[in-house]
Amino acid sequence: MAANKSWILSSILLSALLLGACGNSEKASEDKKTKEEEKPKMEETASDTDKDVSKEEKDKTEVEESGSEGEALNPYIEGETGGKSEILYTNDNPGFESDENGFKVTVDKYQIAKVTDMDQSTANRFDGSTSGYIITALMTVDNQSGKPVYFNGTTNIRLQDELTYVPSNTRDFIEEGKGLRPKTYEAGLDGNTNMYEDGEKTSGLITYKMTEDQYNMMTGVKPKFVMESSASQSKDFKGSGEFMPEKIFDFTYSGEQAEASASAPQFYPDSMTTDNIADKKMIFEKNDINKTEKIEDAVDITLDGVQYAEVIPTAGNEARFGDDEMVALTVKTTVKNNTDKELNLFNLSAKVTIDEDRGYTRNNGFAEPSEPKKVKAGEEADRYFVFLFRKDEFQLFKQFDMEIGPFFGEKEYLFGEKTVQFELPR
Known part of the structure; x- marks a missing residue:
């Protein structure tokens, strides 16, 4: 693979390998991998030394x-x-x-x-x-x-x-x-x-x-x-x-x-659109699903909606996608934290099983929004999951079942490594 190919191509290759050769060893070591947290930008405002301003007339x-x-x-x-x-x-x-x-x-x-x-x-x-x-x-x-x-x-x-x-x-x-x-x-x-x-x-x-x-x-x-x-x-x-x-x-x-923006579809956020490396063309969406599953009494996870969209690279970013036409599945969930401690959302993973036994693919963490990273005790937060497919393969798939979890603490899995499952509209 050429050195200039991005994380998107790497994710596509990983998904293809999983779909072609996945078995029952779903507790592989990669489950425990977490995304590297991005450091916040701390650029000083440009030309801050050009002039001085007084504290007056700030009203x-x-x-x-x-x-x-x-x-x-x-x-x-x-x-x-x-x-x-x-x-x-x-x-x-x-x-x-x-x-x-x-x-x-x-x-x-x-x-x-x-x-x-x-x-x-x-x-x-x-x-x-x-x-x-x-x-x-x-x-x-x-x-x-x-x-x-x-x-x-x-x-x-x-x-x-x-x-x-x-x-x-x-x-x-x-x-x-x-x-x-x-x-x-x-x-x-x-x-x-x-x-x-x-x-x-x-x-x-x-x-x-x-x-x-x-x-x-x-x-x-x-x-x-x-x-x-x-x-x-x-x-x-x-x-x-x-x-x-x-x-x-x-x-x-x-x-x-x-x-034009007011009449256009409102897409769920992901790094492809927020970073302007791709546009989307809606294939299908379903909102207001509002189906909730629980992990013990600790966490409520609600499936809010799904969007399937063609991914259209923007000018200058075509090489990130290679020669493949892509489809993105973005799943919106709400995570409610019923515990008395913060929960980490940044490393919360998910996978989609395809047509029961065809295979599965994992969420593309680098294509997902970087915020929020945590949900505070007693509060809730939106968590978006993004899955990428080659368009020619996607058209063959009939059923998507999504599994979310388990949650990971500072050093170990939480809540007995329990997960939740949803059947996604397709």
Whole structure:
């Protein structure tokens, strides 16, 4: 197998081997393997040393005045770039929100502006072009966590894949005092940190600069808005992945795209779509199944729905899939933790038995959402499982039976290695 083939091809090969030669040894050692937990991104906001801002004029009302009644959310763009600004799209209700552990971050509004006739010093920041795009967002931070929180405000707009993105900035093309900063921030103070006091609520602007090439790439894919794991109650940002897990949202850049998205099928999340390496075409779905099975009195697992979809590689990602046409089965479940301890969802595995005795395939952990990794005591969380099939083989299959579990603790299996079973609609 060529070195540039991805985990998707590896998963297909594994599934083929399992389907062709599986027996009754279902407690093989691979059952105990767990996925390597991804480390949260901790990139600093770009160009944080370019300018200083004061702690004054942080009030949300003042910031919103510039964007009211259809006006520019960020009129400072023209003066800063020396160019002319045209508003292309405004989203007054993006729905981008992270609300974890009493620390809430929302994007209240964003606006996309095209800038032309920039001065040369600005053009140098847009690959030498005198035209480009600046996206301005109004973000609100509300800390009700009970402790101070360190938050960099780091977000990005994901383009062609997880490695191609436009980072956020809390200084560039923003009027002094209008960028997102905590109230305790003092301009020019060495060692200054973005620390939000307990009970503090503040709003400010963030920006994203795009070249013509980046904008064209964005309009050719289904871009995502990513709230990174960039907050912690620790100054060194330890535990940021658990305190503020990464959140990924669809990013709208035009009214036409918004209308098309509203009428399109709503797919369950997986890393193929959130990382923009593939689109999907729905084959069949069934929601609101609401069938629950129990593992002792410890866990309730509910089968919520299933989706079968053709996988369509996006431009530049065809090699990840080789020459095979693919079908993805995504299963949505809800896991309710009735114990007094956290349960790990990240290493919870599943398998689908095909046509009773044809064979089985295991879930593709690397294609599944990375969050949530755990479910707290007394709470519940969604857990999505993804299975990949070659399309030519998938068309032959008639019956899918899914087994979930067992749960794994720190060193051993839990609840007597018990599992639950569901017959999946097909």
